[in-house]
Amino acid sequence: MIPESFIQELLNRVDIVDVVDKSVPLKKAGANYSACCPFHNEKSPSFTVSPTKQFYHCFGCGAHGTAIGFLMEYAGLSFVEAVQDLAKNVGMIVPQETRDPDKLPQKTVVGLQEALQQAANYYKSELKKSERAIAYLKARGLSGHIAAKFQIGYAPAGWQNLQTVFPQYENEALTVAGLVVTNEQGKRYDRFRDRIMFPIHDQKGQVIGFGGRVINPEDTPKYYNSPETPLFQKGHELYGLFVARRAIRDAGRALVVEGYMDVVALAQYGIEYAVAALGTATTPFHITKLMRQTDEIVFSFDGDNAGRTAAWRAAMNALPALSDGLKLRFLFLPKEHDPDSYVREFGKEAFEREMQQAMPLSQYIIQHLSEENPLNSQEDKVKFLNDAEPILKLITAPRFALLLRKRVAELAQVTPQEMQSMLRLPAPNKIVPKAAVRQMRTPISIKKRFVLMLLMQPQLASSEHLAFAQTSHEEDVLLRIVVNAALMQPQSKPATLLHSIAPHVDARLLNEIQRELHLLDESLDIPLEFSGACTQLRDMMADVRDSHLLNLLKEKPLTLLTDEERALLKKLTVKR
Template sequence: MKRIPQDFIVDLIARINIVDIVGHRIKIKKRGKDYWGNCPFHNEKTPSFSVSEKKQMYYCFGCGAGGSAIDFLMNYDRLSYPEAIEELANLQGITVPHVETSTETNRTQNQISGQNIRRDLYGLMDKLAQFYQVQLSTPEAETAREYLTRRGLDKTTIEHYKIGYSPDNWHLTLNYIAKTPQDKKLYDQAGMLVSNDNGNQYDRFRGRIMFPIRDRQGNIIAFGGRTIKANDSAKYINSPETTIFHKGYQLYGLYESQQINRNPEKLVVVEGYMDVVSLAQFGINYAVAALGTATTEDHIKLLFRATDNIIFCFDGDTAGRRAAWRALNVLLPTLIDGKQIKFVFLPEAEDPDSLVRKEGKTQFEQRLDNGITLSQFLFDELLVQVDLKTPEGKAKLSSLSLPLIAQIKAQSFALNLKQQLGDYLGFLDITQIDKLLQQYDSNESATPSVDDKIPPIKMKLTTMRILIGLLIQYPELAKLVPDINSLKQVKLAGIEIFIELLNICHERPNIITAQILAEYTGKPIAKQLNTLAIWEHRYAEDDISAIFSHTLKELYDNILAQRQDELIAKDRVTKLTEAEKKELATLILVLSKKD
C-alpha cells in the first residue's frame, strides 16, 4: 500500500496561508494580531473563533475546535485526511507523492481510496471535455458551429479554450462516460447528472456549446453551457459546486491567459464566457470572467497574484454600475499598494463581445487604457448623492466616504482618497480627515474587544509546560538551547518531548507551529501539544525570549536539585565515591547560593 510522506505534509503547510483557506469559507476579520469570526462548528452570537497567521492555526474558545489548515478542511469540508492534503496541494499546483509501506490499516486504505476521488474527477472531466470537442464536429452540431462562426471564432481559438458541444440527448453523454456503476457515481459527483422528482437521472448539459472551466493548474473542474435554442429558458448554465469546483474561487480564462503570458501586464475582468473568448479572438488574450457570480475577495486575490494592473469592464447601464459598485466594495479591504485598478463602462446595449467586433482591437484597447481610476469611480458615485454647495451635503459626503476609506489597509490608496475627500470638503490640512477617521474608528470599536470576551484556557502551568508551549508557538527559541545533551539524563515528566521538539526546531530553523503539530498527527501526544499551541500566555511579545530563558534556568536548577537528591539518597544506603562527594558538595554550595 501507499502513504503520503510526512515531510511532504510539513512542507505543504509552509506553502499555504490558513487565513486564505478559512477566509474563503467563513467571514473573519482581523483584530489585533489574529483573525476572528463566528465559529462554523457550533452556534454562537459572539465571535470566539480565532485564526492565527503566525502559527497557521485556528482555535475556537467556545467549543474547543482547533488545528491546522488540514484539520479545518477535514471538519468544514468533511474531507478525509488525504483528501484535505490533496485539496491544499491542488491550490498550490503540486502533486501529492505516495510511498510504499508494508503495514497499512483498513482505515488508511479507505483514506487513500478517498484521496483518489479528486484525481478520478480530474480524469473524468478531461475525458468529458475531449468527448464534447469531438461532438462539435458531428452533423448534429452544425447549428452550434454556425453560431460560433457568426461570433467570429476561428479554429485556433476554439481549440485553445477547448470549446465543445453536448449532444441534445437525455442520456447519450452518460452512457458514453458511465460504463460501470462506479463511473456513474463519479459522473454524479462531478455534478453532471440531474435527478427529477421520480428519481430518474439524466445529463445536465444537453444541446449546448460547452466551455470547460480550468483551475490555475489547468485541470478541468467544471463546465459552462451556452444554449443554441431560441426557446430555452436559460441562456447559460454552469456546473454546480463540487469537491473540485468552487465558483467563488475561480476565474474563467485565467489559465488560458497565463498560458500565453505567464505574467500578464494587465487583466481585464468581463462578465461572460463569450466576452473572454471573443476578446481573445481579436488578440486581447488577457480577459477573465467570474463564473456566474459577483466578484469575490478570492477573485481579487487571484487577480493580484497574476498582475499589477486590473481593469473591470461593465455594461454602462444601471445594472452594470451596480455590479461595479459591488466589486469596488469587495476591492477596498483587499487593496495593495502598487496595484492599479480601473473601471470601464461600455456604451448602452453593448458588451465586450459585440463592441470588439464593431471597433476592433485598437479602439477597444484605447477604451481600456482610458478607463477611470478606482478613486474617480468611487467619488463619481458618491457625488451624485450630495450637494457640495451646502454644509449638509459636505457632511453627507463625509459620512458616505469615511466608512469606505476606513476599510483600506493600503497606505498610498488611503492617502490618495483622503486627499481627494479633503479637496471636496474644502480642508486645507489632511490631518482633519485623519481626525474624522479616528472618530469613526473609535465609534466602530466602542464595543468590547473580542479578546476581552474570551476566557483564557485553564491549564496548570509547570516548568515543562511553559517551555514546551512557548517553544511550539515560537520555534525560534530553540536557538537559546544549544546544548541538548545536558537534558538527556533528566528524569522529569515531559523532558523527552521537549528534547524531541528542540531537535526538530534545530533541524528546521524556519519551522512554524502548524508544521510542528503536523509531525505529531495521529500520535497520543498530539492533543496535549495542540492545547499548548493555542495557550494564551498573556506575555508581552518583547518578553518572550527572557521568559523562556528564565524558565529554562529553572529547569536546569531542577536538574541540579534532582541530582543532589539522588546523591543524598545514595549516601544513606552506601558510601559515595570521592568524585560523587565532591559533586554533592558543589551542588549544595551552588543551590544554597540560589536560595
C-alpha cells in the same frame, strides 16, 4: 496519460536551475540562486531557486513549485506540454498512449477530476459532430483555433448522453462533480444539455468545472455553471486565467470581463489577457490571484445599468485586497455594447484605446459617491461622508487610503484630521504591513521535522520508521506516506518525492510541508538532525507505552499486583 514513474524520473533528471535560468537570469546567493520574481513586480529579489531541493519559491507573492510547475506558470504551458518540453531537453522520450481520438474511453469514474476531464473530452468530440453548434460559434466570429485553445465543446440535447461515457451512470462522483442531477423522483439526468460548453481550468490546467451557454435564445438560463464542488469554488476561480497567464505578464495588465464569450471573442481579436468571474461578483480572492500575475487590472463591464451595478460591486469587493502599487481601473463601454460586440465591430486597436482611458479606482469611487450628490448643502456633505465611511474603512493599503481620505475630506470641506476623528478611521500609518506577518512562525512538530529530513535524504529511511506512526492522525498518515515513498525512491530529489506524495496528502498539510522545506537551512547536517529526530520519536513512543502500562497497573487493586508489577509500578511512577 503519462505514467507517474516517468514524471518522477524526469524530475530527478532535470536541474531546475537550468530550467529557470533560461527565462529568468539567476544570481548565486549562498547555497541557492535568486532573482526578481517573474510572477509579480518587485525591486528587490525575493525569488529563490534551490538546486538541492529542486524548488523555486518567492517570499513576496508565495509562488512555488517544481521545474514542471515553473514552465506551466511562466510559459503558460499545459502539464503535458511542460513534461514534453523538459523531456526533450534531457533526451527522454515521453511514453505515448495510442488511441483512436474519436473513440472515448469506457471506464469507471474513480475521482472528480478524472470524471470532469472525461466529460470535457466527450463534449469536445461532440462539437465536431454538431454542424449546428459549429455554425453558432462561427456566427459569433470564433475560429477553430480559438475553440481548440479554450477546449470548447458541445453538450448535445438528450437526458442521459453521459451514460455513453460513464457506464456506471449511478456513480456518486458524477453528482458531486456537478455533471449529473437527480430530481425529486430519483431520476438521474445530465446537467448540461444542448449547450456550448466552456471548461473551467485550475492553475494546473486541470478541468474543475464547466460553464454552458444556450444556443437557442429562447432557452434559459442563458449561462449555466457547474455547482460548487470540492474542486470548484466560484469565488476563487477565474475563467480563462490558465490560458491567459503568459499574455497577462507580456501585456502588463489583466482585463476582467463578465462572460465566457467576452473572453474568447477578445482572444479571437488578439486581446488574450482577458478573464471572467464565474457567475459571481469579483472577490478579494480573484484580485489576489491576479496580483500574482500583474499590478494593473482593468474591469470592463457592459454599459447598461446591470453592468454598472456589477462594476461597483467589483470595486467594493476589491478594496480589502488592495495594496499600494496595484492599479485598478474601470472601463465603461457604450450602453449598447459589451466587450464581445465592441471588439467585433471596432477591432482590437479601438478597444485598447478605450482601455487606455479607463477610470482609476480612486476617481471611480469619488464619481460614484458624488454623481447624485451636488455637495451644495451641509446635509449633502453629511450624506457624502456617511456614504464614504464604510468604503474608507475597507481600505488597508496605507498610501492609497491616505490620499483617498484627503480627497474625500476636501470635497466635504473638512480637514483630514476632523474627518478621521469624526468617522473613527484607523490611522493609515498604524496599519500593519503584510510583511510583518511573515516574521511569525509556529515551531513545527517533531514528526514534521522528521518528514523534512527524510524528504531531503530519502536514503535514510527504514521500514522500522513506520512504527513512529501509531494513529490515523494527519501527521502519522503523512509520516507513513513519506517513509513508504522514501523506501521506494531512495535516490530521489525532494521535489520528486513531494510530487509523488501530493495525491495522497491533504492539500493544506502539503502546502505547509512545502513551505517549511523552502525555509529549511541547507547547511544543516541532515543525518545528524535525522538521528536526533528518531531519538525523540523513540522517546515519545516509550512515553506513550509507559503511560498505557501505568494506567493498566493503576486499574488493578494493589493487593492483586505481583511483586514484578509492584516494582514496575514504582519504577514508572518515579519516572513520571
